[in-house]
Structure formats: C-alpha cells, structure tokens
Amino acid sequence: MPNGPEPYIDDSKALQDDDTFCFSCTPEKSCFTRCCYDLNLVLMPYDILRIKNRLGMTSSEFLKKYTSVHVGFGSGLPVVMLKMEDPYLKCPFLEENKGCTIYEDRPGACRTYPLARMARRSTEIEGVEEFYYIVREPDCRGFKDGKEWTIREWKENEGVVKYNEMNDIFGELYQAKQEAGIEHLTADQIDIFYMGCYDIDSFRINFLEGPNLERYMEDEEIIERISSDEEELLAYAMRWVKKKLFSGGCLGCSVSAAQDQN
Numbered sequence: 001m002p003n004g005p006e007p008y009i010d011d012s013k014a015l016q017d018d019d020t021f022c023f024s025c026t027p028e029k030s031c032f033t034r035c036c037y038d039l040n041l042v043l044m045p046y047d048i049l050r051i052k053n054r055l056g057m058t059s060s061e062f063l064k065k066y067t068s069v070h071v072g073f074g075s076g077l078p079v080v081m082l083k084m085e086d087p088y089l090k091c092p093f094l095e096e097n098k099g100c101t102i103y104e105d106r107p108g109a110c111r112t113y114p115l116a117r118m119a120r121r122s123t124e125i126e127g128v129e130e131f132y133y134i135v136r137e138p139d140c141r142g143f144k145d146g147k148e149w150t151i152r153e154w155k156e157n158e159g160v161v162k163y164n165e166m167n168d169i170f171g172e173l174y175q176a177k178q179e180a181g182i183e184h185l186t187a188d189q190i191d192i193f194y195m196g197c198y199d200i201d202s203f204r205i206n207f208l209e210g211p212n213l214e215r216y217m218e219d220e221e222i223i224e225r226i227s228s229d230e231e232e233l234l235a236y237a238m239r240w241v242k243k244k245l246f247s248g249g250c251l252g253c254s255v256s257a258a259q260d261q262n
C-alpha cells in the first residue's frame with residue numbers, strides 16, 4: 001500500500017476466474033515505474049525465496065540487507081517489508097530507464113496488481129476459495145485503453161499461481177493461531193516463526209544439517225524431497241511452524257498426513 005494518496009479498492013464486486021477487467025501496463029505509459037516508488041511492500045515467504053535466489057544470496061543475507069521486520073499490530077506475527085531507498089522511497093530493484101531488474105522473480109503483490117486477492121477456506125468446497133478486487137492507484141494509467149483479461153488469464157500471464165499456493169500455506173498459520181486462541185508469541189516463538197517462514201536457509205541448516213531429533217522422526221521420503229527441492233522445503237517449514245507453535249505435538253506427523261491427503 002502506498003504512503004501517498006490511498007488506492008481505491010473497488011470491493012463492490014468480488015471477481016472470480018471467468019470475470020473480466022481491462023488493464024495494460026507497458027513501458028510507453030507516462031506512469032511507467034511510478035508504482036515502484038513510495039510503497040509499503042510486505043514480502044511473503046515465497047517472495048523471499050524467489051528474490052534471494054535471483055540475487056544469489058542466502059535468505060539471511062537478503063533479509064539483513066533488503067528488509068525490515070516488525071510485529072504486526074493485529075496479528076502479533078512478524079511481518080517482513082522491503083526497505084525502500086531514500087529520498088523518494090524507490091524500490092531497490094528498480095533501475096531508471098530499465099524497469100524492474102528482478103522482473104521474473106518480482107513479488108506476488110507486484111504481479112497481482114491491479115488486483116487484490118482475498119482467500120478463505122470454505123467448508124463448502126475443498127481447498128481455498130478466492131476472490132479478486134480491483135485496486136486503482138491514483139496515478140496508474142493502466143486502466144486507460146486497457147486490454148480485456150479474465151481473472152484466470154491475468155493469473156496465468158503474471159505467473160501468480162505458485163505464489164498463491166504458497167501464500168495459502170502461509171495463511172494457514174494465521175488461521176491456526178486464531179483458532180488456537182493465541183494472542184501473543186514469546187520472543188523465542190517469534191524467532192521460530194521468522195526462521196521457518198522467512199529465513200529458509202537457516203531453517204535448512206537447523207533442521208536438515210544440524211543434530212535434530214525431529215528430523216530423525218520424519219519419514220525418509222519426505223526428508224529426501226525437502227532436501228532436494230527448496231519450494232518443498234519452504235512448504236514443509238511453514239507447516240512445521242504451524243504445528244510447533246499453534247497445534248502442539250510431534251512435528252512430522254501432521255505434515256505427512258496433510259501430504260497424504262493431497
């Protein structure tokens with residue numbers, strides 16, 4: 001969300017896959033890259049994984065250099081934000097006349113705009129139910145002479161499907177915390193949350209490389225999978241955090257069960 005004029009979120013209509021909207025973002029627009037200034041960009045766990053690999057850094061190095069962390073006022077959970085550069089609060093990945101230098105690995109929020117995604121677990125359908133709303137940033141000219149898209153086409157074109165999938169796993173933690181009736185985490189619990197969700201290279205070292213009883217209790221096939229696939233590792237780590245902080249009990253069991261159901 002920008003610090004300047006508030007964007008207008010049209011929540012009068014919740015859009016789904018077959019609904020349409022009109023938008024075109026091209027370098028020819030007079031507003032090109034304006035949306036990469038003066039914004040508060042919250043990073044999700046999968047955003048961090050993609051960008052730190054793009055930059056050839058560990059997650060710890062990336063977090064230290066490019067982000068700030070605070071505990072969310074409402075959630076009580078750590079929130080990671082991209083540090084913008086003074087004096088105009090420019091995104092550090094924007095280069096004048098070049099645009100976004102991490103375009104193929106840009107965060108989910110940058111991909112999804114001009115849409116905002118709302119997701120909820122429903123008892124009526126299996127999995128997650130999602131809706132999209134149009135977000136109109138005051139200076140954005142993308143709506144003028146825009147091409148028509150269905151929501152489905154936009155998601156595919158912008159490559160947000162994997163981001164949504166990982167964000168939904170992250171969302172399970174918020175839901176689990178709420179259902180467990182936990183208001184505040186201790187400092188140690190906040191560290192666990194931070195490591196499992198955001199600092200995936202530290203999680204790998206702690207969980208897969210150090211002496212760790214929980215690893216020995218886990219199924220061998222799962223250990224092999226999360227050792228060789230970092231996206232699988234992140235999904236596992238987030239569910240590990242959920243189990244450890246909000247559900248209690250042994251860690252491996254529920255993850256294996258959830259994967260068996262998929």
Ligand code: SF4
Pocket residue numbers: 024025026029031032033034035036113137139140141142143
């Ligand atoms: S059209 Fe909108 S999204 Fe595209 S560069 Fe301009 S302000 Fe940014």
Ligand code: SF4
Pocket residue numbers: 035036037091092093094095099100101102103106107110
């Ligand atoms: S990551 Fe790229 S698209 Fe997103 S704000 Fe930064 S420069 Fe703009």
